[in-house]
Amino acid sequence: MTNRAGPGYGRPGPGLDAVTSERGRLINLTYRLLGSLAEAEDAVQETYARWYAMSAQQQDAIESPGAWLTKVAGRICLNMLGSARARRETYVGEWIPEPLPEPGEWIDGRPGGTTVDPADRVTLDESVSMAFLVVLESMTPAERVAFVLHDVFRYSFAEVGEIVGRTPVACRQLAFSARRRVRASQPSAVPAAQQARIVRDFKQAWEARDIYALIGLLDPDATVIADGGGLVVRRQRVEGGEQVARACVDLADRAPSLTILERAVNGRPGLVAQQDGTTAAVLAFDIAGGRIKRIWAIFNPEKLRPWTTG
Incomplete structure (x- = not known):
C-alpha cells in the first residue's frame, strides 16, 4: 500500500511510537466499518495482537507499520461484517448501529466538549451520522469496506483491493454501487x-x-x-x-x-x-x-x- 504522510508512516521515531500512534485512526476506521464501538475496539485489539505476535525481525521488515495495520484491520472488519450479517438475521427486532456518546448539551447547534481520551475518540463528521451508518448497514461487506476506505478515508482502489481481495476495477464498481445507495437515501443537508x-x-x-x-x-x-x-x-x-x-x-x-x-x-x-x-x-x-x-x-x-x- 502507498505510504502516506503523518504519524505512523515512513517509520518516524521509535517503532513502538509509530505503531501506537495509529490507534485513533484505526478506531475511526473500524467504527465506520462495523457500526459498533465495542466491535471496533475488538477489531483494533485483534489488529495489534497480530502485530505483536510477530518477531522483531518481521516487524522491522515492514516498511510502513500504519499501512500494515490498516490492511489487517480492514480484513478483520471484512470478516466480522460477514459474521455480523448472519448474527443480525437472528437479532430480536430491529438492529440499529451503536450510538456514539458525546456528552454536553447543544448550544447554537454546536456540541459541548468531552473528557474522552483523544486516542479513543471517533472523529465526528457526516460519515458517522446515524442516517449514514444505517445506509452502510444496507451494503454488502465488500461494498461497505470499499466505499468507506475509498470515499471516506481516500485510499486508492489498488490499496482497497489488497484488503478486500479484489481487483481495483472490481473495487471501483463496489464503491460506485455503494455511492448510489448513499445518494438515493441522503436528503439535502440541514444546518x-x-x-x-x-x-x-x-x-x-x-x-x-x-x-x-x-x-x-x-x-x-x-x-x-x-x-x-x-x-x-x-x-x-x-x-x-x-x-x-x-x-x-x-x-x-x-x-x-x-x-x-x-x-x-x-x-x-x-x-x-x-x-x-x-x-x-x-x-x-x-x-x-x-x-x-x-x-x-x-x-x-x-x-x-x-x-x-x-
Missing part, C-alpha cells in the same frame, strides 16, 4: 442550528405531552425505529406522524419520571432519556424539509453502557 432547534422543540412538546405540537414537528410519514435487542419490550416500529406523536405521549404518561436531555448523538442533535439517573434510551433524528422524518430509538442496554457509565 446544525436548525436541527438543534427542531430537536429542542420536539423535546419540549414531548415533555408537555402536546400531541398537536408533536404532529406539527413530524413529517406525516415519520417513522420511529426502535432497537431493544430483545432485552427491552418495546414496539419495534411506529409509522405515521400522528401515530408517532401519540406513542410519545403514551410513553410520557407511562413513565412520568423520565428525564429528557439534549445531547449530541453521533455528532448530531439528539435526545437521551434517563430513568432514575440511568440512560433508558438514546434517540437520533433524521430531519428534512423542516420536519422530523425518522427517529432511531436505541433501548438495548448493551448498546447504552457507554452512555450510562459516561
Whole structure:
C-alpha cells in the first residue's frame, strides 16, 4: 500500500511510537466499518495482537507499520461484517448501529466538549451520522469496506483491493454501487442550528405531552425505529406522524419520571432519556424539509453502557 504522510508512516521515531500512534485512526476506521464501538475496539485489539505476535525481525521488515495495520484491520472488519450479517438475521427486532456518546448539551447547534481520551475518540463528521451508518448497514461487506476506505478515508482502489481481495476495477464498481445507495437515501443537508432547534422543540412538546405540537414537528410519514435487542419490550416500529406523536405521549404518561436531555448523538442533535439517573434510551433524528422524518430509538442496554457509565 502507498505510504502516506503523518504519524505512523515512513517509520518516524521509535517503532513502538509509530505503531501506537495509529490507534485513533484505526478506531475511526473500524467504527465506520462495523457500526459498533465495542466491535471496533475488538477489531483494533485483534489488529495489534497480530502485530505483536510477530518477531522483531518481521516487524522491522515492514516498511510502513500504519499501512500494515490498516490492511489487517480492514480484513478483520471484512470478516466480522460477514459474521455480523448472519448474527443480525437472528437479532430480536430491529438492529440499529451503536450510538456514539458525546456528552454536553447543544448550544447554537454546536456540541459541548468531552473528557474522552483523544486516542479513543471517533472523529465526528457526516460519515458517522446515524442516517449514514444505517445506509452502510444496507451494503454488502465488500461494498461497505470499499466505499468507506475509498470515499471516506481516500485510499486508492489498488490499496482497497489488497484488503478486500479484489481487483481495483472490481473495487471501483463496489464503491460506485455503494455511492448510489448513499445518494438515493441522503436528503439535502440541514444546518446544525436548525436541527438543534427542531430537536429542542420536539423535546419540549414531548415533555408537555402536546400531541398537536408533536404532529406539527413530524413529517406525516415519520417513522420511529426502535432497537431493544430483545432485552427491552418495546414496539419495534411506529409509522405515521400522528401515530408517532401519540406513542410519545403514551410513553410520557407511562413513565412520568423520565428525564429528557439534549445531547449530541453521533455528532448530531439528539435526545437521551434517563430513568432514575440511568440512560433508558438514546434517540437520533433524521430531519428534512423542516420536519422530523425518522427517529432511531436505541433501548438495548448493551448498546447504552457507554452512555450510562459516561
